[in-house]
Amino acid sequence: MRVVIAGAGFGGLELATLLSEEFGDDADVVLIDKAAEFVFGFSKLDVMFGRTSAEHVAHRYADAVRPGVRFVQSNVRALDPVARRVTTDDGTFDADILVVALGADVDPAATPGLVEGGHEFYSVAGAFALREVLAGFAGGRVVIGVTSTPFKCPPAPSETALLMHDFLGARGLLDSSRVSLVMPLGTPIPPSPDASAAILDAFTERGIDWHPGQSVRSLDPVRKVAVLRDGDELPYDLFLGVPKHRAPDVVVASGLTENGYVPVDSRTLATRFPNVYAVGDVATVGVPKAGVFAEGAARRVAASVAATLRGDEQPDGYPGLGSCYIEFGAGRVGRVDVDFLSGPKPTGEFVAPSAALVAEKHHFGASRSARWFGR
Numbered sequence: 001m002r003v004v005i006a007g008a009g010f011g012g013l014e015l016a017t018l019l020s021e022e023f024g025d026d027a028d029v030v031l032i033d034k035a036a037e038f039v040f041g042f043s044k045l046d047v048m049f050g051r052t053s054a055e056h057v058a059h060r061y062a063d064a065v066r067p068g069v070r071f072v073q074s075n076v077r078a079l080d081p082v083a084r085r086v087t088t089d090d091g092t093f094d095a096d097i098l099v100v101a102l103g104a105d106v107d108p109a110a111t112p113g114l115v116e117g118g119h120e121f122y123s124v125a126g127a128f129a130l131r132e133v134l135a136g137f138a139g140g141r142v143v144i145g146v147t148s149t150p151f152k153c154p155p156a157p158s159e160t161a162l163l164m165h166d167f168l169g170a171r172g173l174l175d176s177s178r179v180s181l182v183m184p185l186g187t188p189i190p191p192s193p194d195a196s197a198a199i200l201d202a203f204t205e206r207g208i209d210w211h212p213g214q215s216v217r218s219l220d221p222v223r224k225v226a227v228l229r230d231g232d233e234l235p236y237d238l239f240l241g242v243p244k245h246r247a248p249d250v251v252v253a254s255g256l257t258e259n260g261y262v263p264v265d266s267r268t269l270a271t272r273f274p275n276v277y278a279v280g281d282v283a284t285v286g287v288p289k290a291g292v293f294a295e296g297a298a299r300r301v302a303a304s305v306a307a308t309l310r311g312d313e314q315p316d317g318y319p320g321l322g323s324c325y326i327e328f329g330a331g332r333v334g335r336v337d338v339d340f341l342s343g344p345k346p347t348g349e350f351v352a353p354s355a356a357l358v359a360e361k362h363h364f365g366a367s368r369s370a371r372w373f374g375r
């Protein structure tokens with residue numbers, strides 16, 4: 001049974017690894033990605049703030065050699081969910097089970113003025129380019145602004161504000177600077193009032209301006225102002241944006257999407273097409289767009305494929321659980337353990353920032369690097 005996985009991000013890598021672990025050389029998995037390297041989302045912030053180098057955080061797919069898994073570096077040009085066929089620049093792949101794990105693309109050009117007058121830190125290229133920009137920043141008004149929902153890793157803009165404060169402090173630029181955060185959400189981490197309160201306290205302590213329930217509609221690069229959804233304007237010297245997100249064009253063109261993303265059964269990750277699944281940011285599951293959830297969804301699909309191949313009962317439904325690490329600045333990391341699907345509404349347990357959680361976050365990344373890339 002051939003499993004074709006389109007997209008080798010958090011979801012695709014975990015799924016391919018689990019199938020390889022389960023079936024070894026007997027697995028017949030084709031893993032396709034246009035990129036040569038994988039970069040963890042949180043590494044983008046590390047590179048941008050000069051905490052590590054771009055080379056250090058790039059994981060080459062060529063190193064991810066696993067029994068039963070063939071990696072194909074190619075652009076996916078078309079997906080046919082009826083025929084379960086993936087067309088790439090380097091050939092066509094027919095699947096018995098097709099898993100769409102192509103993530104969400106960011107579209108800076110969709111926000112007028114963002115490309116000309118600001119910077120985005122959500123793509124690898126955008127975040128890495130910001131390293132030089134920040135190194136040359138002489139202080140002033142920094143606006144971190146989200147342009148729309150949904151967006152990946154809801155804590156990331158808050159983390160960016162706190163790390164920006166650290167960055168300015170380390171360069172003696174705090175007196176001449178002001179950091180503002182524009183967020184469409186009403187609180188930083190909606191499922192966890194405790195985590196939200198801790199982040200808001202950290203903002204208050206540092207004098208970070210918080211604009212909840214707002215988004216950035218456009219930038220005026222000439223006047224250097226960010227125009228908010230309600231028409232208010234925020235002047236900036238440096239604008240760091242979270243661009244609009246959307247499913248990759250090839251997914252939209254395949255007919256798999258509704259309201260922008262791929263609807264799935266949130267317990268099985270199955271699409272409405274037989275033997276076609278969607279995991280991670282590309283899907284509408286009822287969980288946030290974050291790596292831990294993409295990974296959890298991939299685990300459920302792997303268990304289902306294994307059960308089918310072995311003739312076993314199907315596994316329990318995808319639980320929608322995940323732990324997100326939150327950079328609080330000053331060398332501390334907090335954690336929120338969120339449960340999106342098991343109760344009537346999402347809940348989140350907050351674990352206060354500590355040095356121990358810095359080590360735990362490091363282990364989170366290092367353990368994935370080891371499992372997926374043998375590093």
Ligand SMILES: Cc1cc2nc3c(=O)[nH]c(=O)nc-3n(C[C@H](O)[C@H](O)[C@H](O)COP(=O)(O)OP(=O)(O)OC[C@H]3O[C@@H](n4cnc5c(N)ncnc54)[C@H](O)[C@@H]3O)c2cc1C
Pocket residue numbers: 006007008009010011012032033034035040041042043044045074075076077101102103104121122123152153156248250279280281282289290291292293294324325
């Ligand atoms: C600044 C920042 C910080 C973050 N921090 C965290 C964090 O701390 N914890 C966490 O859990 N999540 C975090 N995230 C979110 C996380 O990175 C994503 O949610 C996660 O990567 C989604 O996994 P995925 O498998 O759905 O998609 P992705 O990991 O985005 O993978 C999709 C893959 O599909 C490939 N692809 C797309 N289109 C094509 C095509 N046409 N042809 C071939 N290949 C294609 C891409 O190259 C990519 O490799 C962060 C994100 C950002 C931006």
